[in-house]
Amino acid sequence: MSESPVPKEITHSAPAEAAKLGIGTDEWVAQHEERTARKKGLKGIPQLISETVPAWARWVVLLAAAFAFGAFVDNQYLLRIGVNLGLFVMLAYGLNIVMGYAGLLDLGYVAFYGIGAYGYALMSSEQIGHHWSTWLSVLIIIIGTALLGYIVSLPARRLFGDYLAIVTLFFGQVFVQLVLASDNITFPWADDYVDITAGANGIPGIDPFSFFGHKFLNIRDYYWLLLVLVALLTITISRVNRTRIGRAWRTIREDALAAESMGVMVNRLKTMAFVTGAAIAGLAGAIFAAMQSAVFVSGFDMPLMTMIYAAVILGGSGSLAGAVMGAIVMSVLPEVLRVTNYSEILFLAVLVLTLAAVGKSVKRFTINIVSIVLIGFAVKILLGFASIKITPTEEWVVGPVSRALSHWMYVPLDRVLWGNCAFVILIVLIAYFTTTTPRIKTILLPIIGYLGIFLWEVRLVTDVNTTRQLLIGAMLVVLMITRPQGFLGKPRVEVL
Secondary structure, three states: OOOOOOOOOHHHHHHHHHHOOOOOOHHHOHHHHHHHHHOHHHHHHHHHHHHHHHHHHHHHHHHHHHHHHHHOOOOOOHHHHHHHHHHHHHHHHHHHHHHHHHOOOOOOHHHHHHHHHHHHHHHHHHHHHHHOHHHHHHHHHHHHHHHHHHHHHHHHHOOHHHHHHHHHHHHHHHHHHHHHHOOOOOOOOOOOOOOOOHHHHOOEOOOOOOEOOOEOHHHHHHHHHHHHHHHHHHHHHHHHHHHHHHHHHHHHHHOOOHHOOOOOOHHHHHHHHHHHHHHHHHHHHHHHHHHHHOOOHHHHHHHHHHHHHHHHHHHHOOHHHHHHHHHHHHHHHHHOOOOOHHHHHHHHHHHHHHHOOOOOOHHHHHHHHHHHHHHHHHHHHHHHOOOEEOHHHHHOOOOOHHHHHOOOOEEEEEEHHHHHHHHHHHHHHHHHHHHOHHHHHHHHHHHHHHHHHHHHHHHHOOOOHHHHHOOOOOOOOOOOOOOOOOOOOOOOOOOO
């Protein structure tokens, strides 16, 4: 039998139809120019800086700023923020090696930080009657935490993803429970119990660092120490990242099975990542204990672990500069939000930037601002007609922003009830906003903007802890939606 000929119309239209459907084309390659093209406006500024300013110059500028901060700032509170930032950067560096480079989900990482702090406390206080030299104590802590990192890495040789996370999470909780239970231990050769960690009471009276006869008696000394250590770690980690070890870590992160098939010693490199991260965290813990002169187990729990992970993810997993940026945001932002005036200004700035980013044009941005103002006056008139009791202005005006809004914002007397209701409505509207049509989004955006201002002034501005958690959480959610690789992370190709 002879085959029937294919009509010419189908023959000519087939390539065009295939092109429309994307058959035979690689979308990743086809979109290369679009991805690499510099964005316009404010969005293109980070890319412009990255392309025109070399990496070493950016690091030099950052180092110069840190040096100037330590040299000219005399406020002890600000110096303590700088020291906490240095510790956060060290912890972010260590976790970045484990998770960002090697791709290992270690949820017990903060335990190494606590072990370093309690180790130094036991060797440099009256808790067990030892006052060893700083050199010896720090050396033992680095070696000890590295050894513990090796022990914890043993299960990682056969576990990945969620399973590894569960094992390491268990390790972190074991540390907390051991510290709490080690205040009443009975040994066979002793008649009375032995108090090792003082349980929940913590260990006070820890000796400060002392190097070459110089005692670290003020916070500035620890700031300079951390600045030197962070600079050395930055140089060392960046050089290691460019070696065969760094490339092998990144290969394991992408596909451990493929890496092993190419001759990469996966288990050994996983162990190296755990050991290195644990040693850095242990050193940071020793510095923290010496600076605080006391340690408490409550300082090494899951909230701190969450903050460290958030810093690495926020800045960009696998990026040293991203780890620094994430550490700055996660350690400095909560302190800024403690001051009501600063938090109000920050909230207003974030709201304006959000409206500008979503509007994508000056005309739309202006319309959104005018609409929010009109909604505010309309709500104030309606609540006034409803005879709802108002909170006296002097009770809710706490800064320049609220003072400017006092002639426009209507604050009911029952601020908790109205604030909670506004919060629920705001969450529902935001969820609906992400799924609806562009026309409805245009209508909802000013309403969401007004509810955000109303909720802030009525409820959140009086609850600092809740405000910090909500703002940080919202920032992470928005970032993961708009830029999953973080601020400075590199986008990854994934099959969806």
